[in-house]
Amino acid sequence: MNYWSWETFADALPFVLQGLGITVGLTITTYLFALIFGFVWTFLRRVPNKPFNWIVTWAMEFIRSTPPLVQLFFIYFAWPMIPVVGVSLSPFQSAVLGLGVHFSTYIGEIYRSGIESVEKGQWEASKALNFSPVDKWRKIILPQALPPTIPMLGNYFIIMFKEVPLASTIGVQGILLMANTYGARHWAYLEPLTIVGIVFLLLSYPSAILIKKLEIKMNTRFDKKTVMDTRVNA
Amino acid sequence: MKEPIVQFNDVHKSFGDVKVLKGIDLDINPAEKVAVIGPSGSGKTTIIRMLMTLEEPTSGDIIVDGKNLWKMEKNGKPLRANEKHLRSIRGDIGMVFQHFNLFPHMTILDNCMVAPIHVKKEDKLEVKERAVQMLDRVGLGDKLENYPSQLSGGQKQRVAMARALVMRPKIMLFDEVTSALDPELVGEVLEVIRDIAKNDDMAMVLVTHEMDFALDIADKVLFLDEGVIAEQGTASQVIEHSANERLQTFLHRFRKV
Ligand SMILES: Nc1ncnc2c1ncn2[C@@H]1O[C@H](COP(=O)(O)OP(=O)(O)O)[C@@H](O)[C@H]1O
Ligand SMILES: [Mg+2]
Numbered sequence A: 001m002n003y004w005s006w007e008t009f010a011d012a013l014p015f016v017l018q019g020l021g022i023t024v025g026l027t028i029t030t031y032l033f034a035l036i037f038g039f040v041w042t043f044l045r046r047v048p049n050k051p052f053n054w055i056v057t058w059a060m061e062f063i064r065s066t067p068p069l070v071q072l073f074f075i076y077f078a079w080p081m082i083p084v085v086g087v088s089l090s091p092f093q094s095a096v097l098g099l100g101v102h103f104s105t106y107i108g109e110i111y112r113s114g115i116e117s118v119e120k121g122q123w124e125a126s127k128a129l130n131f132s133p134v135d136k137w138r139k140i141i142l143p144q145a146l147p148p149t150i151p152m153l154g155n156y157f158i159i160m161f162k163e164v165p166l167a168s169t170i171g172v173q174g175i176l177l178m179a180n181t182y183g184a185r186h187w188a189y190l191e192p193l194t195i196v197g198i199v200f201l202l203l204s205y206p207s208a209i210l211i212k213k214l215e216i217k218m219n220t221r222f223d224k225k226t227v228m229d230t231r232v233n234a
Numbered sequence B: 001m002k003e004p005i006v007q008f009n010d011v012h013k014s015f016g017d018v019k020v021l022k023g024i025d026l027d028i029n030p031a032e033k034v035a036v037i038g039p040s041g042s043g044k045t046t047i048i049r050m051l052m053t054l055e056e057p058t059s060g061d062i063i064v065d066g067k068n069l070w071k072m073e074k075n076g077k078p079l080r081a082n083e084k085h086l087r088s089i090r091g092d093i094g095m096v097f098q099h100f101n102l103f104p105h106m107t108i109l110d111n112c113m114v115a116p117i118h119v120k121k122e123d124k125l126e127v128k129e130r131a132v133q134m135l136d137r138v139g140l141g142d143k144l145e146n147y148p149s150q151l152s153g154g155q156k157q158r159v160a161m162a163r164a165l166v167m168r169p170k171i172m173l174f175d176e177v178t179s180a181l182d183p184e185l186v187g188e189v190l191e192v193i194r195d196i197a198k199n200d201d202m203a204m205v206l207v208t209h210e211m212d213f214a215l216d217i218a219d220k221v222l223f224l225d226e227g228v229i230a231e232q233g234t235a236s237q238v239i240e241h242s243a244n245e246r247l248q249t250f251l252h253r254f255r256k257v
Helices: A005-017 A020-046 A050-065 A066-079 A091-116 A120-129 A134-145 A149-172 A175-186 A189-221 B042-049 B083-090 B108-118 B124-137 B152-164 B183-199 B212-215 B235-240 B243-253
Strands: B007-013 B020-026 B031-037 B058-062 B071-074 B078-081 B091-096 B171-173 B204-206 B221-223 B228-234
Touching: A005 A175, A005 A189, A005 B235, A020 A050, A020 A091, A020 A149, A020 A175, A020 A189, A050 A091, A066 A149, A091 A134, A091 A149, A120 A134, A120 B091, A134 B042, A134 B108, A175 A189, A189 B042, B007 B042, B020 B042, B031 B042, B031 B078, B031 B212, B031 B235, B042 B058, B042 B171, B042 B204, B091 B152, B108 B124, B108 B152, B108 B221, B124 B152, B152 B183, B183 B204, B183 B212, B212 B235, B221 B235, B221 B243, B228 B235, B228 B243
Parallel strands: B031 B204, B031 B221, B091 B171, B171 B204
Antiparallel strands: B007 B020, B007 B058, B071 B078, B221 B228
């Protein structure tokens, strides 16, 4: 038996790659969405109101402990059927919203860890110099909180890239769905799916190396902080 | 008679069940230099942190330049101060911290320029000129483009002073600004404070363990003990001629001779 045919491979390649733009585009759009929405979580969690805080924390926990695939199905299939608040989105939009919100909860935690790594003394100095809340975040806190999170955020880009094929289940025509379609048409799955695997490897491996480099750079960028003030006062 | 620039009226402060300050009454006149001494844990830091709005008093009033710092009025009703109210007064006060708290992501010059430009909305060139001048004054005119991590502790603390001075506060607070420094770096920092104390006319509150230094520059010394001001007077009255026994014991541990 001949399992593998280079002819099929060559035939499937351009067909599968038609979905590459969508796959990459969806990854980038979803990622940007998650980066922005992550901030929303971070700041919602900082609202000094106990019940509100509890709701936000619980919502994040809920989103994180539900499979992204279920969330996708809910947004695409179930949400439009809810009266009044129901909205019907395209597969691409549903994927951006579903995966974006799901991953934003993780991204929000990364921001939080970055913000918490800023010493108490920096907050106090900002206050002593009478910064407005906005300037305090813009000039003092975020410029220190964000750079150390860049490698972790980069990792999430790769993780999300690998989750994006989930969107094929609601009909987003990325490379996975293209490979599946090709497979169904020609009753040949091995070659197109191998192509999908190779494409993911080719794109995520160099990204991973890039991120490792970035991480090393970030670790040597800031001198380790000096003494911590133990007082809590934010 | 001059109005005091700062008044504490029966100020109390507790952390949970722990009463740290038990009725502080204090007047600080404009340009007056006040040294606060006392055993560790007596509440010295807490006093100046309340004035810097980093800590809220449990009760009592702190009046800064005639305005109640922690209380405001709305439609004739007394209210707890909000951030806007605090901001309107806080600009009069500057603070130098024990651990410097310089902004590590900015050059020395930017450390000194960022607040006047963004907080006081002053002209960039004017601020730069003033910041350079101030850094020169504290002996760091040749380090403008350096980052804090490249400086010694003594240098960092001098930058922190320049950063606070560029804001032109009416009251400057110093919280044991030499106690995190290696002994050989203490002198250069005290020298700068001495220079400020002798030549600038803002009020200063210094928490310090440097008794000779306090004796030299302070108009008034407070001995804080167990949450109250146990003794106050001129430096010579408190440090050299007090009969207070606990003060004697305390001083004995700090005076070298
Ligand atoms: N944020 C805080 N939470 C709880 N206890 C505090 C806090 N800040 C200060 N204290 C306590 O208040 C007391 C006085 O502290 P502090 O003002 O720092 O004293 P000093 O500066 O004279 O050494 C200490 O017992 C300290 O542990
Ligand atoms: Mg202290």
